[in-house]
Amino acid sequence: MASKTMDSYRHGAEISKGDAECKKKLGELLKELSLPNGLFPLENIEQFGYNENAGFIWLVQKKKIEHTFKKIKQVVSCAAEVTAFVEKGKLRKITGVKTKELMLWLSVVEVYIEEASKEKITFKTGTGLSDSFDVSAFELIQ
8 A cells, every 4th residue: 555655656757767867857856955965875876756746756776775974984775766755955754765873774764954054964763763964974076
């Protein structure tokens, strides 16, 4: 039932294909949302979909990847498909992204930047734990 609901958000979406085009569209959307452009360290993106009316995005890459954000020494895992609902300064109901805390992989379910503190970005896990980092740790150098 849950996947049927998610599929309904794909209806009417703008879909991009190919790594270069998908990264370009994703970068434009992150900028529009006032989120850092390196938030999704995906490789070989095959498809990026955005349903603006529902605020729903999805990204499909060839395979699952692990990435270390060097500035904060934080390891994340991104599944072959990542989904999220987006709004200004926030990603919510994220699927397909996990972070490694000690020896455990925890699902990241929300990412946001508070209006009062635009230099910090907060990541919230499904267990209710959250951690904030400098936004600069997630910026790609152009």
